Amino acid sequence: MLIESLPQLFEGLKITLGLTILSLLLGSVLGILMAVGRVYGKKPLVFFIYIYEKTLRGIPLLVIFFLIYFGLSQIGINFDPFTAAVLGLGLRSTAYQAQIYRSAINSIPTGQMIAARSMGMSKLKAIRYIILPQVLRLSIPGWSNELTIVLKDTSIAFSIGVIDLMRQGRYIYSVNHELVLQVLLIIALIYFALVFSINKGLNYLEKKYKMTGFEIEIER
Amino acid sequence: MNMLKVENIHKIYGKTKVLAGVSFTMEKGETKVIIGPSGTGKSTLLRCINQLSPPDKGRVWLEGIEVTDKKTDINLIRQKIGFVFQEFNLFNHLTAVKNVSIALEKVKKMEKEEAHKEAMNELKRVGLKDQADQYPSQLSGGQKQRVGIARALAMNPVIILFDEPTSALDPELIGDVLEVMKSLAGEISMLVVTHEMGFARNVADEIIFMEHGVIAECGNPDKMFKNPEKKRTKEFLGKISSLYGEE
Numbered sequence: 300m301l302i303e304s305l306p307q308l309f310e311g312l313k314i315t316l317g318l319t320i321l322s323l324l325l326g327s328v329l330g331i332l333m334a335v336g337r338v339y340g341k342k343p344l345v346f347f348i349y350i351y352e353k354t355l356r357g358i359p360l361l362v363i364f365f366l367i368y369f370g371l372s373q374i375g376i377n378f379d380p381f382t383a384a385v386l387g388l389g390l391r392s393t394a395y396q397a398q399i400y401r402s403a404i405n406s407i408p409t410g411q412m413i414a415a416r417s418m419g420m421s422k423l424k425a426i427r428y429i430i431l432p433q434v435l436r437l438s439i440p441g442w443s444n445e446l447t448i449v450l451k452d453t454s455i456a457f458s459i460g461v462i463d464l465m466r467q468g469r470y471i472y473s474v475n476h477e478l479v480l481q482v483l484l485i486i487a488l489i490y491f492a493l494v495f496s497i498n499k500g501l502n503y504l505e506k507k508y509k510m511t512g513f514e515i516e517i518e519r
Numbered sequence: 520m521n522m523l524k525v526e527n528i529h530k531i532y533g534k535t536k537v538l539a540g541v542s543f544t545m546e547k548g549e550t551k552v553i554i555g556p557s558g559t560g561k562s563t564l565l566r567c568i569n570q571l572s573p574p575d576k577g578r579v580w581l582e583g584i585e586v587t588d589k590k591t592d593i594n595l596i597r598q599k600i601g602f603v604f605q606e607f608n609l610f611n612h613l614t615a616v617k618n619v620s621i622a623l624e625k626v627k628k629m630e631k632e633e634a635h636k637e638a639m640n641e642l643k644r645v646g647l648k649d650q651a652d653q654y655p656s657q658l659s660g661g662q663k664q665r666v667g668i669a670r671a672l673a674m675n676p677v678i679i680l681f682d683e684p685t686s687a688l689d690p691e692l693i694g695d696v697l698e699v700m701k702s703l704a705g706e707i708s709m710l711v712v713t714h715e716m717g718f719a720r721n722v723a724d725e726i727i728f729m730e731h732g733v734i735a736e737c738g739n740p741d742k743m744f745k746n747p748e749k750k751r752t753k754e755f756l757g758k759i760s761s762l763y764g765e766e
Contacts, residue, residue: 410608417569418622418674419598428625433612510612510654 301481304471308482311467312489318384318453318463323446325389330396334434335426337397338404348397355394360455363387368459384456392449399441403434436508443501447494454490464489520583522547522708523678528567528577530560530732537563538574539732545678550709552719555729556755561712562605564729565680568710569600582677598626601671601679605686607663609655609670615662616642616651619670627674641669645699661692665699678708685715716760720744728752 337348355363368383378386407430415425457466468486472479521544530538537560545551553561567574570586570593579586586596609618620638623629629637642651645665655663664684671679681700685693697718703709704722713719719726720740727737728747736743736752747753 408608410604410606411610413571414602414604414608414610415622417571417597417600417602418670419594419596419626420622421594424625428621429610436612510656 301478301485304475304478304482307467307471308464308485308489311462311464314381314462315450315453315464318381318388318456318461319446319450321385322388322392322453323449325385326392326396326445326449327442329389329393331400331431331434333393333397334400334404335431337401339422339426352394352397355391358391360387360391360452361458363391364455364459380456380460383459384453384461388449388452388456392445395445395448396442399438399445400434403437403441404430406437407433433510436510439501439505439508443498443505446497446501450494450497451490521545521580522549522582523568523710524580525564525568526578526580528564528574528579530563530567530572530574537732538567540577541729541732541734542577543727543734543737545708545710547677548705548708549724550704550711550722551725551727552723553710553712553727553729554714554716554719554755554759555735559729560732561729562682565602565682565710565712568680569597569602571602594626598622598674599677601674601676603664603667603671603679603681603684605683607655607660607667607687609658609663609666611655614652614654615647615658615666615669618655618666619673622670623673638669638673641673642666644672644702645669646695659692660688661695664688664696668696668699668703672703672707676707678710679703681709681711681713683712683714685713714759714762716756728755730755 333348333351336344337352340348358366364384364387367387368378368380371378411429411433412425415429416422420428453461453463454465456463457469460466464486468482472482523545525544526542528538528541529536541560541564543551553564555561563572566572567577568579568586570579574587577587581596581599584596585591586593609615610621613621616635616638619641620629620631620634623634623637624631627634639648639651642648645668647662647665647669650658650662650666655666658666668679668684684700685696688696693715697715700709700711700718701722711718711723723740725737726740726743728735728743730751736747736749738747743752744756747756
């Protein structure tokens, strides 16, 4: 019975991964834009981003989900559960990722920007070719942390009806009551294995793309 | 028409008047050295010229184009004004050759291979062909600064501004950088803020002595070192020369 339910869990896993990838992508793109806007932008923009970050980091994910899925539908804006979940996870991740990139930008010496501008690069070009390549390298550790949080938090999307790994599991044990513990353990194991292997992979990336001379090596 | 004309530059930071009316001109191929006690606005003057910090008052022209005019495309002008920094400011994530070629690619829109070739030529010129693939952190201070000079040269500027290019270097590394700068004298206009009196004496066409945000005295090295008009110039040169040596 347990073996037979595995393909069903696999279907759920695909949704979970889709959710993770799409919301991370959304969070990364918007997060980078917001970090750049907050550091280099003009006052009103900086203020807007500041408020955005504070707000989205201050609301529980479940509330964000319900607001987007049930709340917005009351004023005629309807999303299917999957889209609502991607938006919820992505917009929240944006707020956290913006922090990661912003602290990385701030850690880059101002001389880098000054040198780029002195050679005739526009501000945008300097950000694109000089600042961001360094920022992204420095952001890998923070980003991999965020990735695991998003991946695990996709499980909350089952609350608005996304048929992800968690919900597929629920389907299985709600008809086979004797399997509750086993199914949940399998689900936990799947999440764990994913997080573990992704972290391993990102560690490798971090080492591969580290800037020479920026490693911290102390012999003793 | 002067190649560079600086007219009545004023710059105020908060309540401190850093520059209080500086004017001078430069011709093609000239080397001018700016000396003076620290805090007299020498570096600020350089930054006013390429608008890294625009002056509060006064105007700058390069080859007849007014740099200080808000309508002038400053990114276009800056391609003609090389800048070499005291702290090098090499791009940490790029190899030496990439440091030199990046602006050729992204600003001058050169093909990648052409930019690379050009960058290699400039690295050869400063004696760093073998270090082309090393990252800034793998280079010595003197090598970093020579990459900085190659990076400025690659843009084919009409003038290079040097902001204390040897001040952050260990004494034994200064020589290499000064050698490179000497080799450029006459080929390209250089405006150099430095405490290297040997370089000022042997290479400069004119020495500008600045104090309290104005030019106190200027003239050719012979006059400045042997018969300065002002007592203060003599004092300062005497003090600096005994500190840094006269080569």
